Amino acid sequence: MTKARVDLSTDTAEDPHEQASQWLLRLRSGAASHADADAFRDWCAKEPAQAALLSGTWSALRTAAEEIAQEVAEEKRIGVSSWADAALRRRKVNTGRRAFVGFAVAAGASWLALRPPLGLWPSVGDLAADYRTGTGEQRQFALSERVTVELNTQTRVNLVSTRTAGRGIELVAGEAEIHAAAPAPAQAAYLRPVTVVAGRGRIEAAVARVNIRKMGDQVCVTCLSGTAMLDHPIRRASLRAQEQVIYDDRRVHPISTADAAQVTAWRRGVLVFDGVPVSQVVAEINRYRPGKVILRNATLARNRMQAQFPIAKVDDVLDMLAKLYGAHVTRLPGDIVLLS
Structure with missing residues (x-):
C-alpha cells in the first residue's frame, strides 16, 4: 500500500500547530529528503509570519516529545503492556501538554518516541540508557x-x-x-x-x-x-x-x-578539523548543536577543511563555510540549516 504524502502547498491547515503536525507527518521517515527540505524552505518563504510562529511550535513539540519519550522509557522499565494502558496513567497532564500528547497519539506516538524526526529530541533508546x-x-x-x-x-x-x-x-x-x-x-x-x-x-x-x-x-x-x-x-x-x-x-x-x-580536543571544549571533508565536518557539527544541518551540495561536501573552533561556537563553522566556499546558508525554524 502506498502511503499518502501530506501536501502543505494547498494550505489546508491554517493553524501553525496543525501545520507543525503535518510537517512531522511528512518527516516521519526520520530524515528529510532534498525535496522535503526544498518544500519546507519554500513554505517558510511563502508564509514568513507563520514560519516565525512555527519556530516556537518546534520548541514546544521538542519539549512535549521529550516528556513523552521519558514516560515511554519509564513504562518500558516497569512493564506497562501497551500505549493505551500508558495513556490511562497520564490523565492529569496540563492543557497545553495534552494537546501535544493528543497530536502525538494521532501521528503515532511510538514513532515520535522511537524515531524523532531529524533527531530533534531524544529517543526512547537514548533515555533508557x-x-x-x-x-x-x-x-x-x-x-x-x-x-x-x-x-x-x-x-x-x-x-x-x-x-x-x-x-x-x-x-x-x-x-x-x-x-x-x-x-x-x-x-x-x-x-x-x-x-x-x-x-x-x-x-x-x-x-x-x-x-x-x-x-x-x-x-x-x-x-x-x-x-x-x-x-x-x-x-x-x-x-x-x-x-x-x-x-x-x-x-x-x-x-x-x-x-x-x-x-582529546573535545575535553578542552574544542573541535579540530585537520584536512577533513566538509561532509564529515557537518556530521560532527550535528553532534554538538541542536536541530540539524543538512548538506545539499555534493561539490561542497568533497572540499577539505582545516580549522579549530570552540564547541560553544559551532555555528561559526557554518559562517566560515559560506566565506571559504561560497556556500549558501538557509536558516529554518527548529534550528534546521540548509547548506547548498
Whole structure:
C-alpha cells in the first residue's frame, strides 16, 4: 500500500500547530529528503509570519516529545503492556501538554518516541540508557573508586553486568574517555581490568586512559596512556600509548599512531578539523548543536577543511563555510540549516 504524502502547498491547515503536525507527518521517515527540505524552505518563504510562529511550535513539540519519550522509557522499565494502558496513567497532564500528547497519539506516538524526526529530541533508546548525554552536553561519572568515565556529546552508555564482564560498560553510541588509575599498593594484588564493550569489540585496560568513539558500527579506540587490549572476533590487538585502532563488525584495521591532542580536543571544549571533508565536518557539527544541518551540495561536501573552533561556537563553522566556499546558508525554524 502506498502511503499518502501530506501536501502543505494547498494550505489546508491554517493553524501553525496543525501545520507543525503535518510537517512531522511528512518527516516521519526520520530524515528529510532534498525535496522535503526544498518544500519546507519554500513554505517558510511563502508564509514568513507563520514560519516565525512555527519556530516556537518546534520548541514546544521538542519539549512535549521529550516528556513523552521519558514516560515511554519509564513504562518500558516497569512493564506497562501497551500505549493505551500508558495513556490511562497520564490523565492529569496540563492543557497545553495534552494537546501535544493528543497530536502525538494521532501521528503515532511510538514513532515520535522511537524515531524523532531529524533527531530533534531524544529517543526512547537514548533515555533508557544507564548514562547519557544530550546534544552539546558532557558529563562524568565514577565506575569505581579508581575508574572514571567522561562522556562526550550524544553518548549512551550501559553498565555491564559483573557476571559477564567484570566491572565495565557498554558504549552504545557516542564517545567516552575511560581513566583507570593505578591502585593503592595494598590493593595491587586485587587489580581487575576495566572492560568496555563497543560493537563486536571488547576493550580491556588495567591502568590506562583510553578514548573510545562509536559512530554507527564503526569504533575507534585510542590508547592515551598505559596499555589496552582489543578482543574482536576477527583478531586481538594490543595498544600502547599514542596508538589507535579502528574496527567495525567485519574487519579490524591495522594499528596506527594517534595524535592524542586532537583525539582529546573535545575535553578542552574544542573541535579540530585537520584536512577533513566538509561532509564529515557537518556530521560532527550535528553532534554538538541542536536541530540539524543538512548538506545539499555534493561539490561542497568533497572540499577539505582545516580549522579549530570552540564547541560553544559551532555555528561559526557554518559562517566560515559560506566565506571559504561560497556556500549558501538557509536558516529554518527548529534550528534546521540548509547548506547548498
